[in-house]
Amino acid sequence: EAQVTQNPRYLITVTGKKLTVTCSQNMNHEYMSWYRQDPGLGLRQIYYSMNVEVTDKGDVPEGYKVSRKEKRNFPLILESPSPNQTSLYFCASRMLAKNIQYFGAGTRLSVL
């Protein structure tokens, strides 16, 4: 089954404790991205990657890091989480030649 898998689905952590949210897709998509979704603000892109070892900032990259060492994986790293990073996070992927995007099920993060 074609899918985007992100883990964990729920995470409660404390300020400053480094965390990683994993994302994996099995559709051989070149393009992957991370979004956060907050009430009233909609989906905002954090980082994106057009291929292995190619990453770039989205609209709200501060406080986040990503890496793309393999085509299928695109982890999101919060080196020192803060309460304003409490949000619902989605990983997404698509083919470069098509604009139809597939989303993971989401990770609900709370930073205390």
Added chain:
Amino acid sequence: RKEVEQDPGPFNVPEGATVAFNCTYSNSASQSFFWYRQDCRKEPKLLMSVYSSGNEDGRFTAQLNRASQYISLLIRDSKLSDSATYLCVVTPRDTGTASKLTFGTGTRLQVTL
């Protein structure tokens, strides 16, 4: 002005009603348009693409008005299962490039008995 604007709603409609949402976009160079559906606390999923001539998929009809820079979604014979948030998505260029998808904040629809 936001790149993509939607009325947040909620639109509360009885089952069987016809309901329409509009979405306006600010970038006149926008080329590709989509409607996504998002159920509460779930991931967005593609509902339908929007073509220049308008297109229909069952009870759903999407229209594009380039002159006024808006797209619309019409839902006929609303079902309880249509209750969700509908996201308007716009991209600046057509396929072939890694163009950015810009999402509206969504319009919430609640269909009631």
